[in-house]
Each structure stands twice: as structure tokens, then as C-alpha cells.
Amino acid sequence: MTPDRPVECVRLAAALRDLRAATGLSLAGLATKTPYSKSSWERYLNGKTLPPRAAVVELCELAGEHPARPVALWELADAAWSGRAAAPPPEPAAPPDAPDDPPARPRRLRRGPLAGVAGVLAAAAIAVPVAVGGGSGDGTGRSGPTPSPTPSVQGCHGSTCTGKDPERYGCGAEPPPLTLSRHVFGGRTAIKIRYGTVCGAVWARIDLGEVGDRVEIVVPHRPPLHSEVHDEYDAQGSLSTPMVAAERRDLTGVTACLVRDGSRQCFGTDGTEGR
Helix, strand or coil: CCCCCCHHHHHHHHHHHHHHHHHCCCHHHHHHHCCCCHHHHHHHHHCCCCCCHHHHHHHHHHHCCCCHHHHHHHHHHHHHHHCHHHCCCCCCCCCCCCCCCCCCCCCCCCCCHHHHHHHHHHHHHHHHHHHHHCCCCCCCCCCCCCCCCCHHHHCCCHHHHCCCCCCCCCCCCCCCCEEEEEEEECCCEEEEEEEECCCCEEEEEEECCCCCCEEEEECCCCCCEEEECCCHHHHHCEEECCCEECCHHHHHHCEEEEEECCEEEEEECCCCEEC
16 A cells, blocks of 8 residues: 555555455455456555446445445545545635625535535445444345344354354454464464354454465364465455354363464364364
């Protein structure tokens, strides 16, 4: 991200990276499912180029997210990128000289470009609860409910959480999940075993991984689940596995594993390590 980019463009790029992560697709995967190339998506996600509005909408569809807020961010970024947001509104035209007798009429100010930006901000503020709430038959055009970041709107518990994203289902939000164990690989990559008390499920999270890494969460008597670091965006941030339901009595037997370059290294909540 170049430092001279307007803050609106920085925020749009960050939102697009979050949407890309929600799709689970690599840049090559996005290129196969959209009309835009891998190199184009790299520029969009890094904020090097303003994406077409249609690209933002398509990314929302792939991520299963309502497009209202990302499109509002795109409108702001488009105005900032083109310089329209920085242009001062035109001065109101002075009325012609008039006789003293008639009462003076109030002057109407012209609407400048900033008025449109303010409208987009208002639309974004209104759109946020719509995007969070989701649901069918709510006028949003969505056929089904939208996963919410708070379990009070749409969450899960126990077995209904297995296979689901902890962030999208509120298990990684409030109350904060417990870190049952943490291990560092190669002096940089950290993997945590996390337990969401509100959801009754565990997952593994990898921070600062390497492209090609595979992280697994293993709960006794349940199939293991995993996620992979597909590209540099996964590697630069954090990536969680899907959740696996776990009762408290099972937590001592939970393990997480890192598969890197054909080598498999595992660790448990009791401090043990293995392969």
C-alpha cells in the first residue's frame, strides 16, 4: 500500500481483503470465478488500483456478504481517488441587484460534490445493521440469513458449530475465547488452540504462517478439520480453522498440528508435542 493513497482507498482495500479471506479463495481462485485476472485482484487488494464497482459486488457475492457497506466504501474511495471529495463546493451565485421595496428572498445554496459523499456516508451508516442482521424476506434481496459476528443474532453451540468459521459465527468475539495452548514454529509462526466458551467449540489459529502451510485442529473421537495458507494475504495475517465441538472434559485431549514442507508437528493443550 503506497503511503500517498487516501484513507478511503486504504479502508476499501482492507475490506476487500477481509471479503477475500471469507471466500477461502486464492488470487488464482478469484480469477477463475470472476472476469478479473489474478494480477488485477492483487492490485485491488493492495490498494494499488481502484477496482470496478462490479468487482466489489462480485466479491461480496462470493463471500456471502451483503454488498451495501463495501459498495458505500467504494463510493467514498472513488470520490477520493478522482479528487472529487477534495474539491470545494462552488460559491453560491450572488443575486442581482433588486429594489429595496420587495422583501429579500432567502438564497438557496447549490449542492456540491461533497453533498453526494455525505449521502453515501449516511447510506453506509444505515446499511451496516442490514448487513449484520441478514435474514430472508427483509428487503435486502438475500435469499437466506447472513452469518453475523455476534451469536445473539445468528450463532451456534456445540455440534451446530462444527465446520463453521469462528469469526463469522461470533465465537471469536465476545466474550473473548480462551487460548488453551500456544506454540511457535520457526521463530515466527504462532499457532494457538482456542476455545469459545459461548459456542462450546475449539479451533486452531495460525499467525504469520507461510504460503503452503496447513493447520489442523484435532478433537478426540471427531474428524480433524484444517485450513491452508493459500497466499501472501493469509500469511501476513491470521487464519483460523473451522470449529469442532468440544465438551470441557475433552479439552485436555485437543491437539493442533502444523504441516509444512511435508513435515507434521503437533502440540496439545497439556504441553505435549509430537508429530
